[in-house]
Amino acid sequence: MVTDARFSTRMRARARKLEAASGVARGQFVPPGDVVRLLEAVIAPGDRVCIEGDNQKQADFLAQCLARVNPDRVNGLRMTQSSVILPEHLDVFERGIAATLDFAYAGPQGERLFRMVDEKRLTIGAIHTYVELYARSYTDLCPDVCLLAAAQADRAGNVYTGFSTEETPALIEATAFKDGVSVVQVNEVVDKLPRVDIPSDWVDFIVESPRPFYIEPLFTKDPARISDVQVLMGMMAMKAIYARYLPRTINHGVGFNTAAIELLLPTYGQELGLKGRACRFWALNPHPTMIPAIEEGFAEIVYPVGGEVGMEAYVNNKPDIFPVGPGGTMRSNRFFSQMSGHFADIFVGATLQIDTQANSSTVTSGRLVGYGGAPNFGCESRGRRHASPAWLAAGAEGYAGAAMPRGRKLVVQIVETFRGRMLPTFVERLDAWDFQEKGFFETPPVMIYGDDITHIVTEEGVANLLLCRTPQEREQAVRGVAGFTPVGLARDKAMVDRLRERKAVQWACDLDIKESRATRDMLAARSIKDLVDWSGGLYDPPSRFRNW
Amino acid sequence: MVTDARFSTRMRARARKLEAASGVARGQFVPPGDVVRLLEAVIAPGDRVCIEGDNQKQADFLAQCLARVNPDRVNGLRMTQSSVILPEHLDVFERGIAATLDFAYAGPQGERLFRMVDEKRLTIGAIHTYVELYARSYTDLCPDVCLLAAAQADRAGNVYTGFSTEETPALIEATAFKDGVSVVQVNEVVDKLPRVDIPSDWVDFIVESPRPFYIEPLFTKDPARISDVQVLMGMMAMKAIYARYLPRTINHGVGFNTAAIELLLPTYGQELGLKGRACRFWALNPHPTMIPAIEEGFAEIVYPVGGEVGMEAYVNNKPDIFPVGPGGTMRSNRFFSQMSGHFADIFVGATLQIDTQANSSTVTSGRLVGYGGAPNFGCESRGRRHASPAWLAAGAEGYAGAAMPRGRKLVVQIVETFRGRMLPTFVERLDAWDFQEKGFFETPPVMIYGDDITHIVTEEGVANLLLCRTPQEREQAVRGVAGFTPVGLARDKAMVDRLRERKAVQWACDLDIKESRATRDMLAARSIKDLVDWSGGLYDPPSRFRNW
Structure with a gap:
């Protein structure tokens, strides 16, 4: 059909890219040795490029190929990827191929990422929680090019993502329906798939990777x-x-x-x-x-x-x-x-630092590891309307005395009072503040805000923040389970005793656990x-x- | 492959259903006249049945067939459906085919639904927001049978949902990967689809409907x-x-x-x-x-x-x-x-009732219309971590003085002070309380909680609740834009004047709009x-x- 030229710029850009790629790929299938050239054909300077890096499954062959494109031809990219896991994910910034990064998790690359941001060799768009980044892929962060990993393709170009489907469906849909170009690396091309996960007509290019995708x-x-x-x-x-x-x-x-x-x-x-x-x-x-x-x-x-x-x-x-x-x-x-x-x-998870109002963060000095799913799993689900006994019981405690009764989610942080190397988990001030002060972020990068957290469990005991009525009580409940950290030692003993009487703080002995x-x-x-x-x-x- | 018998009860139930259906359907395609018999074969008493009733696209032919099954064979169903739109959606309860309803929206059937609940001919599981109901479809509300609507199928059984894809992908995935049985009504069976939206191997039965699906x-x-x-x-x-x-x-x-x-x-x-x-x-x-x-x-x-x-x-x-x-x-x-x-x-939406703490609800006397997407769109997105100017500005106002700076979402209710028939929108007490007191719900069915709402716009002016520091100020800001309703007339004039000075209340004249x-x-x-x-x-x- 004929489209309105004013409102089909992406479609024309896509057509130009596919035309440029026609010299490299015959049809949908691309030999592994031609992938660098393919990427140079389909990625324009400044494009938003989404590379599949779940925290497990990696489009590693495509990541390696992207790191090898000519930066004179492909540069200034805005990478949108849930996880920064492989060295190549940062190599593209070292080489000037990419400039800006939007991500959710950067476990093993957290220290290198920090250094690169600190040295201004990379700009962070934002740290997201996974679903937030996927949701933006459909509005203000639509991918121009998407590089994905799957288990198998058949000769008609249908794709089987298999067991580790993970985020592939969300990313391919964002791309295929916004005139983006998709490239999928598969472990093998077969005659018959166990099932179809992605229909052929959603996929532009398929490459049989020299080795199976990396998975952790x-x-x-x-x-x-x-x-x-x-x-x-x-x-x-x-x-x-x-x-x-x-x-x-x-x-x-x-x-x-x-x-x-x-x-x-x-x-x-x-x-x-x-x-x-x-x-x-x-x-x-x-x-x-x-x-x-x-x-x-x-x-x-x-x-x-x-x-x-x-x-x-x-x-x-x-x-x-x-x-x-x-x-x-x-x-x-x-x-x-x-x-x-x-x-x-309920959500139960850990963190690296907790302050005295129970704000927690994994963004600590010298590392930028991101949040992954924690902000989504670990926040109160304020859109929830179905009741359950736990939701009602937590709401009855947390909203006691409120004019409008409601339920709420249990959000539990379970941590030892010290993490490795004698570093206290409990701190008066999150390292996250330093990152705001350096200008990396507009607000301190908090993983879970204190008012979403209902309980903190340490080897000392359990703090029930639902039973705390003032910021002062919350603070003493946090200190009350912070053990021999400076935060714990600074507790107001009388107030913690009163909180123990109300079961807002329960130590192991209070819980009758031998x-x-x-x-x-x-x-x-x-x-x-x-x-x-x-x-x-x-x-x-x-x-x-x-x-x- | 061989599965563990203890942990494959659903797979065996599905096999029994498909065996029973083999007397009705030859292969994937079912003639329209055989659909009632098909449903009697694949739906067991007490099953969870999900019927596609988006607020627009309706699996209306399948809804009619379900209402015609023999209640001696098919009964006690738990219906999970985002919307209750068609008379047949409630007929199944009148006829004893279904017993429990989980839903999100019931616009045109709201009054009849209320009467049936009041007369105990139907039990509400819960009112949800859409995504909450979809999310539960993958855990505690997995469908046993799913009845869906789409535009076209090809002869291989692939499905094209088309323009109005809506919720079909979320529902078919929940069904196909939990040994449920899916039936899809399509407007036509064609040789070649414009594209594949749902692969054939995810779909059990397809019926070419006697007429195109109903869409509002x-x-x-x-x-x-x-x-x-x-x-x-x-x-x-x-x-x-x-x-x-x-x-x-x-x-x-x-x-x-x-x-x-x-x-x-x-x-x-x-x-x-x-x-x-x-x-x-x-x-x-x-x-x-x-x-x-x-x-x-x-x-x-x-x-x-x-x-x-x-x-x-x-x-x-x-x-x-x-x-x-x-x-x-x-x-x-x-x-x-x-x-x-x-x-x-930002979210901007309307409601039927607002109380003096800005809690709003569409569940009003004599009607059960549900919430649809409002609780999800209209709640603070506490998992959000990316910044934007609006998010930071709203957070700076709403969390002014807080120890931890953060952004927040703008949630605006835009309503006239009176809805039809001289009924005030602003009330001292939501009708929702009556529904809790009758035992319909464990807590009053609130659509958006007051502390998620940042602004209320009426023909009188704009209340900015972000600038209110106490429950008393919030109450007077609400009353300040409630006009000639009893809630508005009961305002504390001096306090509203002070709120106007601070721009927590702005009347049309304050906004310099002629x-x-x-x-x-x-x-x-x-x-x-x-x-x-x-x-x-x-x-x-x-x-x-x-x-x-």
Whole structure:
């Protein structure tokens, strides 16, 4: 059809790019050796380029090719990518190919990213939470070019993303329906796909990558590395929060603290009577440490944002639990699962720093790691309107005395009072302030604002901020569980005692948990091998986790 | 593959249903006359059944068939559907086929729904906002059977949802990956689709409907029906809010108040210098009343939750503005666009009742209309972390004096002080309380909580709640714009005067807007015919809107 020339500039830009690419690609399929030339043809200076870097699955071959384009031809790009994981993700800035970065998470590249921002070799657009960045991909950050990773394509150009579908569907839709150009690296081209995840007509170019995409087993926590202290914290969280509010729907973080809780469900959770009453529905990746809880009937449904290396057979074997579909394999979905977690009864996660008003951040001195899903999972879901017992109970505490009764979400931070190298987790002032003062950000980059947090769990005890009525009480409740950190030592002892009487602060002794019980013996599995056994041999851990 | 019998009960249930259906359907395609028997085969008593009832596109043929199944065979269903629009949506409860309803919006059926709940012939699970209901479809409300509507299917069973894609992708994914059974009614079966929206292997059954699906032109507001008062309110909103904060990203409601604003952009918005500085990115259906603003360059991108009857050619002609993709036609997406709106700088919408703390609700005496997207669009996006001038300016006002600076979303309610029949919009006590007291809901069904609302615009003026520091000030700011309603007449005049000095209340005279200018002459289009002319003849309004 004829389009209005004033309002089809993107369509014409796309046509020019495809024309330029016609000298490189014959049809949809591009040989790996021609990808650099293809990218030079389809990426214009200043383009917004979205590269798939979930925190697990990486479009690594395309990232390498992008880092090799000629910066005289391709430069000034605005990269929009959920995660900055690979060295090549920052190499493009070193080489002058890209200029601005919008992202959500930068775990392993956090220190280098900080240095590059500090040296003004890279401008941060913003740090986002995942769904926020996806949502902007449809309005003010529509991609001009999208570089994606998938498991397979068929010869008609249909794509099977497979188990680790993650964010691919959200990104390809943003691109295909805004006259962007998409390039997908696939592990192999086959005659017949297990199922179609992305229809051929949404995809511009496909390259069979020289090797399978890189994927990090980020959600595998070896039970052997869980400490007694983490067991104690898990038991306190379960007694003071899980057994008290009985959250039906849940999202956990990815650390050892929450892995401990997963492995305590079949033991201590059983003792507390949680089965069938709490933690029934999960927005969560297929954590191997969930296997005992699944086998014992604690989790009825687990809806994942991504996959997890080695969990394929176990997951596909349990379609009641996981979203297994056509072809008999799972499809994860980062966007939808993020929203399932957003509307859950409870979020439990960790952080690097907490201030005395419970504001928390992972943006600490010398590192820019970003937030990932935490701001979305860990904020009050103010659009939620369906009730559940946990939501009502938390609301009755938090809005006690308010004119309008309402429910609210439980948002729990579970941290040890010191993180490594004698660095206190609790601080009077977040490092985030320094980043604002340096001009990196307009406001301090807070991961979760204090007024969204309902509980803090440390090895000292549990602070229930829902029961605090003033900023002063909140502050003393935080100090009350901050142990021997300077923040903890500066507590007002009389006020903390009064908060303990009201159960706004509960120490381990107040919770009647014998520390002698809080050992690794409480864990339903104490090694990766135990998890394999629990799985009936279906869990196939990556070799780095095998020591038998 | 072999699955674990303990964890594949849904897969076996599905196999039994497909086996039962094999006597009715040969392959994927089902003749219309066999659909009632098909539904009796694939729906078990007590199943969760999701029926596509967007507020526009309706799976109406499937709804009629469901209402005709034998209640001795199919009964006790839990219906999960975003909208209750058609009589058949409630007939299934009258006939004992369904028992429980989870929904988001029930506009035209609101009064009948209220009566049925009151007479205990129907149990409400919960009223949701759209994305909340979709999110639950992946965890605790996974559908057993899903009944959907689309434009076309090809003979291989691939589906083209087309222009009005709306919620179909979110619902089919929830079903196909949880061993549910899906049935899709299509307007026609063709040899070649414009594009594939849903791959064949995700779809169980397809029926070519005897007539095209019902779709309501819900977002068409005839400019001829916009009043001078609405023009005045629109001008006040634009001067006091749009020009002050310069929101870049925006979502509007669907009423005449916001239609007035759309039609004022090319006139009064031009005068205020908003072009290129405000309202550039929209999460919004293709409202016909947006045509002049689009033609004059005010809107750069519009990303819709649904389609709009008559706007197809106009939309497809403007791919820079709308998400036009493969096949040259638009694809809307209710889930993603809802999230784009959630993370926007501003939401502007209307309601039926507002109390003195600015809590608002559409659940009023004798009606249960639900909320639709308002709780999601109209709540503070607490997971948002990217800054914009409007977000920072609103945060600087709303969190002035707070220890931690942050941004916030503008949430505006634009209402006349009286709605029809001399019913005041402003009330001392929301009717929502009655619904809680009757036991319908655990907490009063509030659409938007007062502490999420930043501004209220009436024909009297604008209340800026960000500038109010106490509940007493908020109350007087609300009363200050409530005019001659009892709530307005009970205002504390001295306090309102002080709020006016601080611009927490601004009356029309304070805003320096001459009421004599605030007439329909300010609208860029004053009739549907004007809109057709603005569109260069591309807008093709439904016949009910044509009077020439």
